[in-house]
Amino acid sequence: xxxxxxxxxxxxxxxxxxxxxxxxxxxxxxxxxxxxxxxxxxxxxxxxxxxxxxxxxxxxxxxxxxxxxxxxxxxxxxxxxxxxxxxxxxxxxxxxxxxxxxxxxxxxxxxxxxxxxxxxxxxxxxxxxxxxxxxxxxxxxxxxxxxxxxxxxxxxxxxxxxxxxxxxxxxxxxxxxxxxxxxxxxxxxxxxxxxxxxxxxxxxxxxxxxxxxxxxxxxxxxxxxxxxxxxxxxxxxxxxxxxxxxxxxxxxxxxxxxxxxxxxxxxxxxxxxx
Numbered sequence: 001x002x003x004x005x006x007x008x009x010x011x012x013x014x015x016x017x018x019x020x021x022x023x024x025x026x027x028x029x030x031x032x033x034x035x036x037x038x039x040x041x042x043x044x045x046x047x048x049x050x051x052x053x054x055x056x057x058x059x060x061x062x063x064x065x066x067x068x069x070x071x072x073x074x075x076x077x078x079x080x081x082x083x084x085x086x087x088x089x090x091x092x093x094x095x096x097x098x099x100x101x102x103x104x105x106x107x108x109x110x111x112x113x114x115x116x117x118x119x120x121x122x123x124x125x126x127x128x129x130x131x132x133x134x135x136x137x138x139x140x141x142x143x144x145x146x147x148x149x150x151x152x153x154x155x156x157x158x159x160x161x162x163x164x165x166x167x168x169x170x171x172x173x174x175x176x177x178x179x180x181x182x183x184x185x186x187x188x189x190x191x192x193x194x195x196x197x198x199x200x201x202x203x204x205x206x207x208x209x210x211x212x213x214x215x216x217x218x219x220x221x222x223x224x225x226x227x228x229x230x231x232x233x234x235x236x237x238x239x240x241x242x243x244x245x246x247x248x249x250x251x252x253x254x255x256x257x258x259x260x261x262x263x264x265x266x267x268x269x270x271x272x273x274x
Contacts, residue, residue: 181258
């Protein structure tokens, strides 16, 4: 019977067994607590890479203590026979497989990414509102660095569930878009000429790519967008800032006024287009 098979898995539990298991649990808790106190204390007295190495030992130490405690406690309650070992490993494998299904999904997506190349090192991508440069493509995650120098790890699993925007797609050209908002009463041809000159005179401009100034009439005024390419994708933010600052200066010298956007207008003053 199944009940008898389950019963044969376990040893006779005695008071001594319970006390020993309790002592192991208490010792494990104490060791984890000490590691979380002593290792940070030690790290504060070290510098540079040594400090980071000691801090990285905290979760590793906790996992090792828990594993040793489990290896000690399990044989106290379960008869260590071949049949029991296979049954435990089977149950553990099923539980681990269910827990790691997302990890396996990311690994499979990584294989697909290696074939389809939705991103490569050096690409500027946006995933769920996080925009940055791809620094490393691993088996499970892609590592990107944002404009604020923040490292973000994005699982390849996002290939299945979301959109991935690639601004330069493996190339050296990345289009930037800078917006200006003017009141409607002005000479649009003259404004376009001035904004084009602003872009063409930028020290970051990639001259081999076209510069385009487009405009769109809105109920509140006119929306101008300068579309141009920096020499290097990593210069995109300096490029956009340079055009924005000099564009505002040039427009202030003209008989134009900046528009007042309604509160519900979602687009910001500058934007980037992939």
